[in-house]
Amino acid sequence: MRLVFAAVALLLSGSSTAQILTSSAGNAATGTSGYVVYSVGEAVIDTYEAASSSFTYGFNQPIPGTIGVLENVSPTVTVFPNPTTAILVVEAKSGSTILIYDALGKQVFYRVMNEDALTCDLQHLTPGPYTMQVQLGQESSVIKLVKI
Numbered sequence: 001m002r003l004v005f006a007a008v009a010l011l012l013s014g015s016s017t018a019q020i021l022t023s024s025a026g027n028a029a030t031g032t033s034g035y036v037v038y039s040v041g042e043a044v045i046d047t048y049e050a051a052s053s054s055f056t057y058g059f060n061q062p063i064p065g066t067i068g069v070l071e072n073v074s075p076t077v078t079v080f081p082n083p084t085t086a087i088l089v090v091e092a093k094s095g096s097t098i099l100i101y102d103a104l105g106k107q108v109f110y111r112v113m114n115e116d117a118l119t120c121d122l123q124h125l126t127p128g129p130y131t132m133q134v135q136l137g138q139e140s141s142v143i144k145l146v147k148i
Helices: 002-013
Strands: 017-022 027-031 034-038 044-049 054-059 078-080 087-091 097-101 107-112 117-121 128-136 139-147
Touching: 097 117, 107 117
Parallel strands: none
Antiparallel strands: 017 044, 027 034, 044 054, 078 087, 087 117, 097 107, 097 128, 128 139
16 A cells, blocks of 8 residues: 555656565556556566656566575584484584484483494384484484384
8 A cells, every 4th residue: 555655646746766665466556647557476676757757667676685594503413324223323523412202202312422423222212213303502403213
């Protein structure tokens, strides 16, 4: 609704130049000298110049600012063999906490690493899928395990 009022005001007021950033939506605006229609899709930039009565409408124009996704910072972890029959070797920084959960989310294994490698005896676990979480401070890494 705000865009409609802005576009109508620009068409009627005769201001020299205006630029409107419109989010992904659809709408229409009318005035005494024409109308503007846009549809659902990408972000657009509209520019109206009263002196020349020109109206430009652009897709994929650069928008100032930075958009990004923070990377998942996690400790470096090596696990082998996976799948395993009984013995699992975990390589991670000393002080890391190793947690293994079964398919129902029940914790079935817990160890704190005193060295950079840990040999885990998983012989007591039944065959099936498991999830291992390795934590070091605020960092965490999740690895899918299979016991055969």
